Amino acid sequence: MADFFPPDGDRRAGTNRSDKSGKVADFRYKRSSKPKAKGKPGHAKPHGRNSGKSRRRPERDDSRGNNARAPASPPTFAPHNQTRPHPRQAYAALDLGTNNCRLLIARPSGPDFTVIDAFSRVVRLGEGLANSGRLSDEAMDRTLGALSICADKLRRRNVFLARSVATEACRRAANGAAFIERVRQETGIALDIISAQEEARLAVLGCHILLEQGDSPAVIFDIGGGSTELVLLEPGEAVPRIVDWQSVPWGVVSLSDTVPRTGYTDADRSARYAEMRRVVRDSFTPFAERIGAAAKGPDIRLLGTSGTVTTLASLHLELPHYDRNAVDGLIVPSHSMRAISTRLSAMSPDERSQLPCIGRDRAELVVAGCAILESILDIWPAQRLGVADRGIREGILRSLMAAELKPHPAGQEAS
Incomplete structure (x- = not known):
């Protein structure tokens, strides 16, 4: 399923930006060939995961946790001169969102790929952005700590080709471009601020294989930290064609x-939730009206990719802790997701934090996610909802592998 398909046409809404992302990849990573000075602080020799000489504590990769530590100093990257990859070569995709920093490293495996390393941390890069218009110093420092770990993994895994993208927070922030340059200087990672259209395309490419089979219209949505993307797909295609799409500036952090x-009373919580739903509904209405009858009817297929839908799916299954294998690809009755959303919105943050699969990081933000999800179900009242724990990173990996591993005429190299 490493199919690659480009954005279709120019049917976009909510933005006047160019939707062409010129950068294909960041680096062909390898360890620096420059010798390191012996004994110089902050320049430890490369070492294995279990090396007893490392001063760093062992890092733990936990998609629901926040306890990995940054390396002592930023690694140095140099371009890889190899022009064609070996089938077992590693590829990487890094997605820096408004709330999370996520890295996936994988190798091709037949028509798909096998993950060999991953990292995820809640960094809250967009915290306060909706009010200030800028990334705060605290948020940037948190994010740099996570990106330093990602840079170390890219170096140690000897990644052949990687693409690193930044989304809504860096698109909106007045100091977004300055932060991207700071990241490049301090970690060696060259982040590409992609358009909302490119973000939607990559999310679809990464998760469309989890859509229920059928010939009815399909909508894939991605509830992020700073924005939500809605994509209408043409039915009946193995690799779906994007018919129309919209991005609205409401994600779990921005909303x-x-x-x-x-306030903290039941009435206060109810009023806030109702206002969240109103704000989101007003933003979704133009898209719903534009696509009209093309996405109507009870047979419409919905697929959601985000922390919101995976968290609610975990609560639906009553899991004691998050289990990606149980959640990714799950089909949940829509009425169950609505019931869980209503219950969560009426709880206090402390009560929500005690629930399995939510915890402190998501206790506050999950309410906004529930409001966005219910607004989507109001517009498209599907009986079932598909759940995907995959998206932009997987879309990046598929596009990189498809472009690099496709056959080339004799005597020609990949561009």
């Missing part, structure tokens, strides 16, 4: 910041 808490 939480824009509709803040005004």
